[in-house]
Amino acid sequence: MSSLKCTTNVKLIKDEMLIEDVVRDIIHTGPHEDPIHVLDLDDVVRKHRSWCKQLPRVEPYYAIKCNDDPRILQTMTVLGLGFDCASKGELERMLDFGVEPGRIIFAQPAKSISSLLYARSKKVSFMTFDSAFELEKIHQHYPEAQLVLRIRHDALKVRCVLGKKFGCDPINEAPALLRKAAQLSLEVVGISFHVGSDCEEPEVYYHAIQSARGLFDYAKSVGFELSLLDIGGGFPGDRYKPIDRYAQTITQAIDRFFPVEENVRIIAEPGRFFVASAVTLVSFVESKRIVTERQEDGSDRTRIFYYLNDGIYGTFSFTHHEGQEAIPIVQHTPDARKYNSSVWGPTCDSSDVILQDILLPELHIGDSVVFENVGAYGIVRGTAFNGLPLPKVIAYLREGTWSTLQRLTASSHIIDDSN
Secondary structure, rough: OOOOOOOEEEEEEEEOOHHHHHHHHHHHOOOOOOOEEEEEEEHHHHHHHHHHHHHHOEEEEEOOOOOOOHHHHHHHHHHEEEEEEEOOOHHHHHHOOOOOOHHHOOOOOOOOHHHHHHHHHOOEEEEEHHHHHHHHHHHHHHHOOOEEEEEOOOOOOOEEEEOOOOOOOOOHHHHHHHHHHHOOEEEEEEEOOOOEEOOOOHHHHHHHHHHHHHHHHHHHHOOOOOEEOOOOOOOOOOOOOHHHHHHHHHHHHHHHHOOOHHHOEEEEOHHHHHHHHHHHHHHHHHEEEEEEEEEOOOOOOEEEEEEOOOOOOOOOOOHHHHHOOEEOOOOOOOOOOEEEEEEOOOOOOOOOEEEEEEEEEEEOOOOEEEEOOOOOOHHOOOOOOOHHHOOOOEEEEEEHHHHHHEEEEEEOOOOOOOO
């Protein structure tokens, strides 16, 4: 890889400068035609330090589908993270960055044959499965792969339930799949699970790890010595949502069920944790409309419609797909009167609504509306519907962090082309 270098796609700022200062400067030079994502790479580095401090036994394999901005991925490469890839395209991207195949897990239980053959050609050997059909496919096209059995263990309080699509039943299906793998002379090396996206139940990890322990023990009876535990993702990533309770619960579980002397390698697939708080959206009011609504009692109520230059086809797909709340930050005086309001995106789609019903002070065309914690599962799902551009992403990095990254490695670089 090339040496780490700063480009016009990463703006260096003074160590004492706050990202709020950056946002304020952008607002003062506005309004801007396109929405702007302020990407704080220091936040990504801080998250990595926090993870290593609180979960020292768990190696993070970042789920790149969460936010695949190349500057994020390259920063993580320099920091030494592993990567969770779920497609041929994601594998190609990380291998092109110079990531070693051993630092990638192909965490897709339903792989295409072409992606399986590509993984084999590049020696990406760690991959998940959850069915006999997948085992047959792997046996035919990549028999030397190192397999990780994905089991289902869903939390009840999650943003998105993943077990309804992937993961076998740990009691009724997993033992049979291990026996099937043994019959095919395949190499199963571990167990994985994913409790669901943005989990609010730290204790569910304890029970999932306990369930995995049982399968580690069963695997011995069919000839496997498992050496890898993948505890998936589901960790919160918003600012002021620490992972302390998650880390405590996970540490207790792995210390009890997978003590250090067993030399079991433990990885996780965090996505949201690393990037949600790293991105702040600066959007602007492009238009407004005052609507009179007739109430059930016959009275009228005024509502103000605001149309921003960003919506569900850009940043806010997470409000549409996951029901995640968007919290606007607007400039106003403390005593400003608030009105019933609706906040819409810029497209002609009537479902392009960001906030259906919210109290806001009156805004004017050209005013800014800021949203924090928008780095996860937003712009990666964006489209150019209606011919509207995706938000412009501007990355910032403090000089001290820049120097640290340079010292970490002379063989990595922050990509020149942000695509």
